[in-house]
Amino acid sequence: MAEKEERVKLLGFWASPFSRRVEMALKLKGVPYEYLEQDIMNKSPLLLELNPMFKKVPVLVHKGKVLPESHLILEYIDQTWKNNPILPQDPYEKAMAFLWAKFVDEQVAPTGFRSVVRAEKGIEVAIKEARELIMYLEKEVTGKDFFGGKKIGFLDMVVGSMIPFCLARGWEGMGIDMIPEEKFPELNRWIKKLNEVEIVRECIPNREKQIEHMKKAAERNKLA
Amino acid sequence: MAEKEERVKLLGFWASPFSRRVEMALKLKGVPYEYLEQDIMNKSPLLLELNPMFKKVPVLVHKGKVLPESHLILEYIDQTWKNNPILPQDPYEKAMAFLWAKFVDEQVAPTGFRSVVRAEKGIEVAIKEARELIMYLEKEVTGKDFFGGKKIGFLDMVVGSMIPFCLARGWEGMGIDMIPEEKFPELNRWIKKLNEVEIVRECIPNREKQIEHMKKAAERNKLA
CATH class of the missing domain: 3.40.30.10 (Glutaredoxin)
Incomplete structure (x- = not known):
């Protein structure tokens, strides 16, 4: 028991x-x-x-x-569980990891639906605004294997679950390549590296199924 | 230097x-x-x-x-700074303190303006909904000196700064006693205790000045 x-x-x-x-x-x-x-x-x-x-x-x-x-x-x-640490030990670095996570979930994530699907300002402006936010992440991951350093950590899990394997598929369903290689070379390199990590691959939803799901969610948002 | x-x-x-x-x-x-x-x-x-x-x-x-x-x-x-600890050591208790803080800032705080000032459902419904949320805090502080235990801690600072010394003054400016003693005896007891803590008193904005500020903010929200 x-x-x-x-x-x-x-x-x-x-x-x-x-x-x-x-x-x-x-x-x-x-x-x-x-x-x-x-x-x-x-x-x-x-x-x-x-x-x-x-x-x-x-x-x-x-x-x-x-x-x-x-x-x-x-x-x-x-x-x-202390093995394979995912958060930095240093209080400031840890706080910064949480700050970036907050940025991703509270600022970048709403661009998936709010700014693109319901784009009152026009879809081009919505894409530009979303890319301005994503550019912060491009800069943050520059010169690093992962956001967490040499291995995946807290922020790789937060950004990874949200952006390439969720939002990007939603945008893809709308016919938008939001994170093109030429604009975001570092993020694209990081996404490839992330895809090589077995435990990440095990947790990624099926691509076609998710695109379909995001299309339906976007449709509901349009109607709401 | x-x-x-x-x-x-x-x-x-x-x-x-x-x-x-x-x-x-x-x-x-x-x-x-x-x-x-x-x-x-x-x-x-x-x-x-x-x-x-x-x-x-x-x-x-x-x-x-x-x-x-x-x-x-x-x-x-x-x-x-390790003296006078403000967060619990236990990982679960610490996570719960952050959870309550998130609840206060993301769920209770918006009732200050969103639900009351712009009450589409009518002001009585808005008050009822706000009180339902505040009732969670009433239960959480029951039987404790402070949210943090015997001394003030993280959650006392979060709830204290937000509810009695900010939101309640906004409601007061609208002529609403949102946290009446008969409905929320434990929260009122806690507010009195909080008022006795010198470092808290030093950090509370002037009451009249804040009520005036909140009235103006409510007016801006009505017009927005």
């Missing part, structure tokens, strides 16, 4: 970058877990019970402790 | 709860700092240079390192 209670559970949604990054972290640490796929359009009583304040995936359950929010879950995983 | 570079600088705005909580943390730790008041309606070249990604106060500058975002700044302060 004790063994069962100690097993990690993850409530997630297959197309959610927030869920995918948590799986990356669990796999990197080699933590076995039970994955519970959620229907985010029709929230389960379990999800509402475990995360009443935010009502969102992912939610991690470990030894009876319940934790939502991907940045917090990644840090909890890093502090609970 | 070295001494000058090591001195902490804080870019803030007097009525911002995000700035006020950083001052509380610096005062609790006894860290001397230079405070640089910013005009948030007319952003200074210094602010835009130091925080180009978010363009917001507060920004902490320490030994040439530049750090925006209040939750990250509070953790950085806690890790850099």
